[in-house]
Each structure stands twice: as structure tokens, then as C-alpha cells.
Amino acid sequence: MISEQEYVITSFRKHFQRFQDKGIVVYGLGKNTEVLLDALRDEYHFIGLMDGVRTGETVYGLPVLTVDEAQERGVGVILILARAANLSIIYPRIAADCERYGIPVYDINGVEQHRITQKTYACPVFYATHTREALIEKMRAADVVSFDVFDTLLMRRCLEPTDVFFLVEQEAHRRGLLSQSVPFAKPRILAERALYPGQPTLDDIYARLMQDTGIAEDVAKELRALGLAEEERQLVPRTAMMRLLHEAQAMGKTVIVTSDMYLGGQAIGRLLLMHGITGLDHVFVSSDTGVSKTGGLFDLVRQTYLGQHILHIGDNATSDVHAALSSGSDAWLVPSARQMLAESACAPLTEHSRDLPERVILGNFLTRELHDPFLFQKTQGRLRLADAYALGRDYAGPMVAGFVQWLIERCRADGIEMLLLGARDGWLIREILDDAARTMDLPFRYRYVYVSRAAFISQKTTSGQWKMERARSTISAATSPSSCAAAQRSARTICTTWRAKASAPGRSLASLTSSRPARASFGSKKSSASPCRATTSCASKNRTRKISPSRHTTRARKSSTRQQNATSPSAKTACTSCPRRGAAKKSATSSLSSKASATPQTTSSKSPIAQNSPTNS
Known part of the structure; x- marks a missing residue:
């Protein structure tokens, strides 16, 4: 050979x-x-x-x-x-x-590489022929069924195996185990590479690491423990393959695992046990035997089970399939999640894996969407979206998280000390920043501001100028800690009042809603005890605006439901005289003020700012 x-x-x-x-x-x-x-x-x-x-x-x-x-x-x-x-x-x-x-x-085979795009994509025929049913038939014909471990039975939540070392490096820096200027990932990778083509153990690798870097033995032990813990945390099962292993055991087959790995057989056995795999007949590992799959490990498997039909199942065409076939065993290729991504309609995602955060996001995406190697048999190379929650978790969530990461870096570069997050678009960003603040030092303070985005994007119009003036006064009030505390007290009072009303006998959601004053709109009626805030603000500013008959008719029609609740003619007069009709709906009115509509306040009496504390939400 x-x-x-x-x-x-x-x-x-x-x-x-x-x-x-x-x-x-x-x-x-x-x-x-x-x-x-x-x-x-x-x-x-x-x-x-x-x-x-x-x-x-x-x-x-x-x-x-x-x-x-x-x-x-x-x-x-x-x-x-x-x-x-x-x-x-x-x-x-x-x-x-x-x-x-x-x-x-x-x-090396002279095949030119090309990017897969949506326009040129076609699902490989491989997925139509390598079906779950065909593999089960192969398993029935075998006496011994061997499984690869990593990327076959278990997969990592990061894109590449070496990403684990970069995550360990971050944790070591955070704990003060290594100074910020001392790397771990790169020396750890090089130490392992230096010991190939042999089959080093974990002890060998860390001995070489200490030799190359001069890291003290006690520090090396802690780094090793961190590495093992991170490896365990990153591993998740490929559930479809787990079921196949259990089916092989139910058939009465001899079930073994065969792996190229620096971890020993006992350590791999513990990892498999953590994910529900028990009853294995043997664990063959290169670091225990001193030979890899391509260097004779499958020959040892055949010597152990002489005269028996051995089927090996793995994700690597060279080390799992070709090496097993060369030793006289049978083999079956199961595509890894990374291979499935590269051969799917989402292949362009692989271009976004240049740094660690991108690779972690993409790795998590693979563990959730491509853990089943037989998925494309049913979907012809396209991903399957289970529900709306999966859409937010796997697509919208990573997108917003990436934006927040960029936002943090940009604020750090520009020296921004205060970040104002406008309601309600900034709500999710605030939630992510709250989580980030627990694990990292943010270079700025941030607050959730109850102010309309229209106040910032429409400054050129008379309406926009008016909104901007209100927004400026709102933000100015936010800089005062006392006003923030007042807003928090007001919010707690409102929540307590509504809880009391909701728990009262005979009260329903409809009755609570109907008891709230109607929102201000053109031609709507409102209690004289609750004057239209838009009217008050506009009158004080002496603003006027012409309203086309068509817009007048449309708004009047939309507010017909609220007009039915009107009780005071004087309120109608106050609202219809307002040159800023509808301002309460589109201007910089805070959600805090809307919650407090049962007990209206003037614009300047309460600050619409909530600090970035979980207790303030």
C-alpha cells in the first residue's frame, strides 16, 4: 500500500x-x-x-x-x-x-476550488445514496460496528478543534492565570504539531509546552484542567448517530469506538458516558496504541476481532474510510456538520469564520441545525427551520450579537463614555449588554432611553425639530441621578397599582384596559381631568402644521373606536385645537408615561430614563 x-x-x-x-x-x-x-x-x-x-x-x-x-x-x-x-x-x-x-x-488532487453560491447550488448525489436505511442494512450484515468519536458521535460547539485553546486562553487571562501579553493557544497548537507524526498523549503535549514557553509546572496543570473542562463544555452529541449506536447494540452487535486523539481511552470513555453512551466493548485510541488510523490502528482492530466482519463509521474520507478499507474492513462515510455546511445552500456562511467570535457563532449554528447527517436526504441540501424560536435563536440572535460586539468595539475606539439606547429598538441591545457586563468590562455606561427614534431621524422638518427639542430635554433630564431614581420609583408604583387592580375580584383584562384614558388623536374625546399632552406641548411651543383632508379622514376613521369612549366635549375642543394631532402616538412619548396614563403627569415631572439594572425593567 x-x-x-x-x-x-x-x-x-x-x-x-x-x-x-x-x-x-x-x-x-x-x-x-x-x-x-x-x-x-x-x-x-x-x-x-x-x-x-x-x-x-x-x-x-x-x-x-x-x-x-x-x-x-x-x-x-x-x-x-x-x-x-x-x-x-x-x-x-x-x-x-x-x-x-x-x-x-x-x-492535492488537482481539483480547482470554487465558492458555492445560491445560483450554482445543487445538492450532491451523495446524500441521496448514503441514507440512514442503507447504513442500517450495512450494520445488520456486520459482526463488529466501529464508530469514530469526534464529529461523528460528538461534535464541538466551536467551528474548529483548536478554537477550544483560544477559549482557554481567554479564560486564563480573565482569571489572571496568564498575563494579557502571554499567549496560550498558539504555543499549545505548536507544541502538539511538533510531536507529530507520532501519537502524543496529553502529558507529552504539556511537557513540550513547558519546554517551549517556560511556563511553570503548576500553571501548566491549571491550564490543562481548564482545557479539559472547556473540551467537555464544548462537546454535544449528534443525536441521530447516538440512536444508530444504540440500535447496533440492540441488534446484539459488538460495538466499539476508534479514534485519533491525544486523550486516552479512559478519558474518551468518560466523555461518551456523559452523553449517555454505555456498554462499549472496546475503545481504540491512537494515543494509547501509538499508531493512528492511517498508520495501523485498524490493523489492531482486525487482529482483535479476527475472522469477523467489521464495519467502521466515520466522517473523514481519508482516516475513516480509506484507511479502514485498506485494512480489509468495511467502511461508511458519515458527513460532518462542517462538510454538510460546505455542501449546502448556506455554504457562503463559511466565509465568515476568520476570527474566534465568528467561529463560535458558526459552530453553535452547526450543532443546532446540522447535527443530523441524514438531514439533506429529506431537504435536498437545505436547512430546516423548526419554529419561530429557532429563527430567533439561530439567525436573528447571532446577527444582533454581532452588531453589539461591533458596537462595543466602536465605542471603545471612539472613546464614547455614555451609550443611550432608544426605546424600543434598544431593548434587545440592552439585554445583551446586561449579559456582557457580567463577564467583561464595558468601556462605557449605557442607559435605556424612552424616546422616539423619530426624534432623531426627522430633524429637518418642523415636526422633527419639535421632536428633537423634546428629546434633548428628555436626555438632559436623564443625566441627573435623582431624575433616574424618580423614574424608577414611578415605574414601581405603577406596576404595584396594576398588579393590585389585576388581582381584585371580578376584574378582567378588558375592564383594566377600558379604565385607562384614551390616547390622544385628532377628533378624539378625552376627560378634562386628563388634558391632551400633545395639545399642551404644542400650544406652549406655538407650533402649527397643515393637515391634508385625506390624512384627516384616515386618522379620524382609525380613531373611531376611541371616539366611542369620549365623555367630555371640552376635551374634544382641547384636542381638535391641537396643531400636532397624533403627536402622542408618534412623538417621543415614553412607555413609562403610557403606563402611567391612569395618573397623568406633565412632560417634565418624571424622567423617562431607566438605568441598566435588571431590577429597573
Whole structure:
């Protein structure tokens, strides 16, 4: 059997002969890249490397470049030297820049990479043939059923496995375990890479980390504990695959797991137990045996179960399928969530994974929407939205969270000390900032302001100027802590009054609503004891506005229901004389004032500001 390194050299010569006189950049810093450079450096013009972590360094005698730097050096083609399962994640990182410069990108098999768009999308035939029913038939024919662990039975809530280390780094900085200037993620990644192509254990990796960085042993132990805890927190089950494992056990099959991982068999067994997997007959792990799946681990499985029909199920075409078939076992490819995303109508989302927050958001999205590897069998490559809650959780929520993250960074950069969140658009932003304030130091204070957005976006009109003047007075009042406290007391009094009314015998929601004064509108009637606030404000400002007959008729028709509740002719006179009819509905009236309509106050008597305290909502 040809080795992986021999295949890389042979395939490169076959597919890249035509680029012999062009500058070549290789994306990937693994062992295969080192072997390729050693064998062909004199025949081809390699000008640099690429990597998501080590940009700016020199590896194997070549600089690690960005796409812009590669363009400046005259790159002619980029080779992504990675396993097929990782292509769908790596290529979108550089796709936009490569298309902008017209740089072709290929994999080791000479296949040019292209972005999938909605216009060109078609669900791969793979999903129509690799069905759940077909896999169950394969399981029935086998004596031993082997499952891969990561991305098959369990998946992480972050996009890439190395994201766990960056999350650990953030937590270590927050706890003061490491100073802000001392990194953890990058040295941790490099320490593990340095020990390949062997099969290092977790002890080996942290010993190398201490050797490379000089981190004290007690600090390394705490970092290791943080890493294990974060790994556990990030893992979630792929429920469809869990059910298949239980079905295999119910069939009476010998069920084992086979994994390439630095964690030992006992640690992986505990992780599986946490998610309800028990009764495994064996756990084969590369760090325990010293050999990987591609290096002979499946041969050990066959020796353990001589003469039996073994079926291995996993997500990696190379290490799970080809390696198992080469050892004489049967194999079945189950697409990972990352592969499904890359082959779905939502593939353009993979372009938004350049930094950690984006990868965490995308990883969480995958665990909720693409945990079922057989989903596309039913939906032809499209996602299934369960309900309105899922729409908010998986689409609107991440969008608003991303906006708030940008808002925090922008306020920090611009030196903004106070952020005013206008009602009601700012309500969700305030909720997110409340959560963020519990885990991070915000560079500003913020308050929820009961003021209409129309006051800020329509300043050029006479109406807008009037609203802006009211908004300015509202915000000025907000700067006084005493006015904020008064607003809070008023809100608590109103809530208490309404609760008392609601709990009174014989009171219904309808009776509570009908007891409230009607809102001011053109031609509506209102109690003389509750004068129209819009009338008072407009009269004091001496504002006038012409009203077209059509708008007059429309508003009068819309307010017909409220007119039926009118009781005082004098109130009608007061409201119809108001040149700002309808102002109470569209101007900067606060929700606090509307709640207090049972006991009306003048505009300046209470501040419409609530501080960012959960008790004030």
C-alpha cells in the first residue's frame, strides 16, 4: 500500500507539472508539506506557505504569508495541502482575496476550488445514496460496528478543534492565570504539531509546552484542567448517530469506538458516558496504541476481532474510510456538520469564520441545525427551520450579537463614555449588554432611553425639530441621578397599582384596559381631568402644521373606536385645537408615561430614563 507521503509527491507531480515555472504557495504546515518541499524544492518554485496561526513566521525555510503578501511576491497558484474534510473550512478563508487577485486554488488532487453560491447550488448525489436505511442494512450484515468519536458521535460547539485553546486562553487571562501579553493557544497548537507524526498523549503535549514557553509546572496543570473542562463544555452529541449506536447494540452487535486523539481511552470513555453512551466493548485510541488510523490502528482492530466482519463509521474520507478499507474492513462515510455546511445552500456562511467570535457563532449554528447527517436526504441540501424560536435563536440572535460586539468595539475606539439606547429598538441591545457586563468590562455606561427614534431621524422638518427639542430635554433630564431614581420609583408604583387592580375580584383584562384614558388623536374625546399632552406641548411651543383632508379622514376613521369612549366635549375642543394631532402616538412619548396614563403627569415631572439594572425593567 502506498503511503500518504508518497501519494502527495506522486499526485503533485501529476497535477502541477504545468505550474512548474510559476510561483507556488502551499497552505498547510503539516508533515506532508515538509515531505513535499524536501522532495521537490529544486524542481518547482515554492515562494511561501500559508497557515491560519503562524502568519509572519518562517517554517521549512519559507515565509508564512497572507494572500496580499503572496500576490506581491508573484504567486501563480495556491495549493491547499490538507485532508478533504478540512478543505471546506480552509478555502473560504482565502476565497474572496484569491478571487480578487485572480489566483487559482487547487487541492492535492488537482481539483480547482470554487465558492458555492445560491445560483450554482445543487445538492450532491451523495446524500441521496448514503441514507440512514442503507447504513442500517450495512450494520445488520456486520459482526463488529466501529464508530469514530469526534464529529461523528460528538461534535464541538466551536467551528474548529483548536478554537477550544483560544477559549482557554481567554479564560486564563480573565482569571489572571496568564498575563494579557502571554499567549496560550498558539504555543499549545505548536507544541502538539511538533510531536507529530507520532501519537502524543496529553502529558507529552504539556511537557513540550513547558519546554517551549517556560511556563511553570503548576500553571501548566491549571491550564490543562481548564482545557479539559472547556473540551467537555464544548462537546454535544449528534443525536441521530447516538440512536444508530444504540440500535447496533440492540441488534446484539459488538460495538466499539476508534479514534485519533491525544486523550486516552479512559478519558474518551468518560466523555461518551456523559452523553449517555454505555456498554462499549472496546475503545481504540491512537494515543494509547501509538499508531493512528492511517498508520495501523485498524490493523489492531482486525487482529482483535479476527475472522469477523467489521464495519467502521466515520466522517473523514481519508482516516475513516480509506484507511479502514485498506485494512480489509468495511467502511461508511458519515458527513460532518462542517462538510454538510460546505455542501449546502448556506455554504457562503463559511466565509465568515476568520476570527474566534465568528467561529463560535458558526459552530453553535452547526450543532443546532446540522447535527443530523441524514438531514439533506429529506431537504435536498437545505436547512430546516423548526419554529419561530429557532429563527430567533439561530439567525436573528447571532446577527444582533454581532452588531453589539461591533458596537462595543466602536465605542471603545471612539472613546464614547455614555451609550443611550432608544426605546424600543434598544431593548434587545440592552439585554445583551446586561449579559456582557457580567463577564467583561464595558468601556462605557449605557442607559435605556424612552424616546422616539423619530426624534432623531426627522430633524429637518418642523415636526422633527419639535421632536428633537423634546428629546434633548428628555436626555438632559436623564443625566441627573435623582431624575433616574424618580423614574424608577414611578415605574414601581405603577406596576404595584396594576398588579393590585389585576388581582381584585371580578376584574378582567378588558375592564383594566377600558379604565385607562384614551390616547390622544385628532377628533378624539378625552376627560378634562386628563388634558391632551400633545395639545399642551404644542400650544406652549406655538407650533402649527397643515393637515391634508385625506390624512384627516384616515386618522379620524382609525380613531373611531376611541371616539366611542369620549365623555367630555371640552376635551374634544382641547384636542381638535391641537396643531400636532397624533403627536402622542408618534412623538417621543415614553412607555413609562403610557403606563402611567391612569395618573397623568406633565412632560417634565418624571424622567423617562431607566438605568441598566435588571431590577429597573
